[in-house]
Structures are given as structure tokens and as C-alpha cells.
Amino acid sequence: MADFSSIKAIAFDLDGTLIDSVPDLAAATQATLAELALPSCTEQQVRNWVGNGAQVLMQRALLNAEQQKGCDIGVQLENVMPIFMNHYELHLQKHSKLYAGVLTVLSKLNAAGYPLAIVTNKPYRFTIPLLEAFGIADLFGLVLGGDSLDKMKPDPLPLTHILDKWQLEPQQLLMVGDSKNDILAAKAAGVTSIGLTYGYNYGEDIGLSGPTAVCEQFNEILALLTNSAEFTAKSMEQ
Secondary structure, three states: OOOOOOOOEEEEOOEOOOEEOHHHHHHHHHHHHHHOOOOOOOHHHHHHHOOOOHHHHHHHHHHHHHHHHOOOOOOOHHHHHHHHHHHHHHHOOOOOEEOOOHHHHHHHHHHOOOOEEEEOOOOHHHHHHHHHHOOOHHHOOEEEOOOOOOOOOOOOHHHHHHHHHOOOOHHHEEEEEOOHHHHHHHHHHOOEEEEEOOOOOOOOOHHHHOOOEEEOOOHHHHHHHHOOHHHHHHHHHO
């Protein structure tokens, strides 16, 4: 079993890790395509497209629409993005939901004294309202959206930013996510990682990306940390 005894802080991805946001992302994508009179897409397709930020999601949706039409659709991404952003703002919290065990585990980690951060490729303007809607915003000491820094995952910059801000060594930070982008960023930053099997990873097995550990349920994260001396020490301090 991997050793998590050095972990002092934890960074979490958002979409596909803490929140199942695909139903709302799909609704916004479908509404955008409809407004442009373009062929639509399915929720399952959107589930396979998310993970690289809003622009890449819409790039994939437009490419799919172009393939369905069999010709150039004649639209530019920069003109489509404001339409998508408006629709997503309207659909932001209609159907999204927390995954099982998320609130309980985050609350226990917070109570045990772990500083918690969000590292997502979702635009920051949508990230904070979602965290607030589900009552978990106050559990995080730092929130980084996909546009908060010059680069986003799989680049290691968001994680190295946390290391610098919280004065941590790489082995003291844990990255938890459902996508290969989370694991690639963690590896590049030299930090420990947990890959979750239930999220969005383009239909690929998260284990193929080589995370430090793989969990099928969110509450398994707590079990891994509970077995570490660091968690026991933090709990005893409360």
C-alpha cells in the first residue's frame, strides 16, 4: 500500500471528482448548438469531452457538429464561447450533484487540520458559485480555476503554485482527481496522487495514468489517510 504519511495538504479536482456537473454542462452545450442551428450532442458525448476546460469542450462539440453536417460549419470558437458561457451560467446548478461521501470526507479532512484546495480547469467565475451552492466553499483555503493562472492542468503550475503559497515540499501535497490531466500534473509537480475511477477520463482507465493509488469511491481516500501517522496526529490535536 502507498504511504501517505507525509501528506500535509490536499488539492482536489472539481468536475468528475467532487461534483457530477455533466448534466448541466451537456444542457449548456446543447443549448449553444441549438442557438447556432448546429447538430446537437448527447450527454454521454459531453461526459467524454470534459476535463480540459470550457474552450476545449466547445471545440469538441463544434468538431462533432461539423462531422455530422459533413461540411465546414463556418463558426469561430471565439464567437461561440460567450454564447456557451451565458447558457452555462443559466444551467450551472440545475442538475449537478455532489458525489456520494464528498461532504462527509471533506468535513472530516478539514476537521483533522488538512488545508484543502480546489484545482480545476473550470473557469473561476463558475467554480465559486458551485462550491457555494453545495455548501463546501468554506472548506477550501485556496481555489484555482482554469483561468486563475497562466497555465492549467496537465501543466504542473497550479500545483507548484500551491506548494509555494503553502510552503510545502512536493511529497507533502496530495492531488485527488478523476482525469489523466490531474495525474499528469501531479507527476510533473512531483506530488502524490489519487485517481478516482468514477469520473470523467475520456473513457480511459485512470490506472493507466499511473497515480500513486486508485480509489473507486470517494470515502476510500479517508481510509488511506486514516492509516497514515499524519492523519492520526492531526486528529489527536483537535
